[in-house]
Amino acid sequence: MAVRDYLRERFFPHMWCPGCGHGTILGALLRAVESLGLKKSEMVMVSGIGCSSRISGYVDFHTLHTLHGRALAFATGVKLSRPEVKLMVPMGDGDALAIGGNHFIHAARRNIDMTAIVMNNRIYGMTGGQYSPLTGYGALATTAPYRNIDHGFDVVTLASAAGATFVARTTAYHVQQAKDILQKAIAHKGFSVVEILSQCPTYFGRKNRMGSAVDMLRWFKENTTKIGSKAKAENPDLIERGIFVEKQLPEYCSEYDKVLERAQSGGS
Amino acid sequence: MSDNVKFVQGNEACVEGALYAGLNFFAGYPITPSTEVAEALSSRLPQKGGKFIQMEDEIASICAIIGASLTGHKVMTATSGPGFSLMQEGLGYAIMAEIPCVIVNVQRGGPSTGNPTHVSQGDINQARWGTHGDHAVIALTASNHQDVFAITVDAFNLAETYRTPVVLLFDEVLGHMREKLTIPDPGQIPLVERLWTSVKEGVDYHPYLPREDGRLPMSDFGGVHRYNVTGLFHDMWGFPSADPGVVHGLLRHLVDKIYNNENAIARYKEYYMEDARTIFISYGSSARSALHVVEYLRPRGVPIGLLELQTLWPFPSRIVREKCADAQAVVVVEMNMGQILNEVKTAVDRPDSVYLANRIDGTLITPTDIRNILRVIQGKGV
């Protein structure tokens, strides 16, 4: 199936600004789905609220557009009640880790089989550029006119500590890597987290004088490196890209089958 | 006692009713005085192949049941005051996206953490207006365990019939008190099952295109039809729309589907109402005390009766007005500052003959309390 066939074309033009990284992530995601040979009707996408969450409108899957921060909670109900579907949950950084932070760590802890994609543009795009839990110390935002004094989360460390069994990071510049990682994350059985750095030229870029979308993409190229590279050893400030965690642990829905068995055989 | 006769708490009667109705997915978070509902379902549901999950909070709980309802299951969550406050955004989502679900609120004293282990009926208006935006909601209650069972079954039936969340407003006394419950045989109470679409696989299905009778057939999410669901105003495809015509049409539909059926949704019970000159209007555990007073005064020749409301929202205004037409005094017995009182005043022809008999200290209002207030109303002093 061609990538195009996964889109709901009647829903276009999309709402993203020119140069926004979210569309690139959609492209990588669809190529990953295509490479896995998945059918549209096996795929469920649950999203919250934000520019990133609008991605669910554009794909011709079973799509559930929910509340700000709550996508993983809705997704848990969908997956546990219909375990056979392939479930992906794209989220903004605010959606996933501010308002939705609690659901994020608990979904990871349960190791329920779904792919959480954190489309990290370090800003609240939809509401016009306020600081998020990933904006980082010293950056500017419409609600941090004197520079942000909040420290950001490290999504990879957080997800790993919370128990996610697949954790990876890449950027909207590294589209081939994004596709490869997403492909592995979707195929992984358990809770997978993929952080993808995305550019918001309209707010984060403009506020922080990062230049155009192209300049922001160049920033991703120049400020990231492969996990464990020599460059990282020389320059510890570089952000690592790649797969940080990939392990097999009992998955929640499979474990629930054991609960059913025990309940029905009268055991405990 | 035969197998289907039990001596149970009200919370267990609710569980039995839910299982009878076909509940097969529950998500919740512990809170007094509703916790027994979750505890009982954690053991009962898996025995019949259903799913129970304890979520990280009440927000997650209501979101999880909405997701599970969409995939084709009968779902429920249970909570009390603070948890019900957290559920309001999810409740609005279920109203907007028209997703059947049942939300139990075993009321305790509020506001805030309030009076966790004591009774109150303080969440009646919250059930009506707790979530933002103009909307309609169905809320039901009952005053004894047999009725708790039956009204719980009814809640599932109404949720499926109108594709809407239904709130069950019980209270601490009902939830924890033990009483006899006879479980009806299967089939004795009719069940409303999900209305599934007849649209074939491969043919476009419109999740929000009503049939001629106004009902919206569903297709299990993740199944044969692909469609979008959103909490934004949406068209018949479920796609977001801010078109004024679409917005107006959808909001009107959401309100009309409930309010045009006010009488069909109204559940109530009448005691000694034929010739009553003084009428108690009450509901939930306070209706027990009101009934006690009626049964005490009747043999003493007092023409007094009780109208027990089981449907609180939509408020059965027409029925209340009709039943109270000949009353000299209408006394609303409730455990709050007059939440149903105001509805009754609005409904009847002579609002100045409507009085409040209430108690708000976390103690069940007693027959003596009610009789004393009645004497004051009658100008006799206590």
Ligand SMILES: Cc1ncc(C[n+]2csc(CCOP(=O)(O)OP(=O)(O)O)c2C)c(N)n1
């Ligand atoms: C309960 C609630 N609070 C706040 C909002 C407003 N809101 C909508 S999107 C958003 C943040 C979006 O930022 P992010 O999740 O990072 O996604 P982005 O738009 O940057 O892709 C906020 C605060 C809301 N919709 N609901």
Ligand code: SF4
């Ligand atoms: S505001 Fe930012 S995140 Fe939102 S669409 Fe525009 S560029 Fe993308």
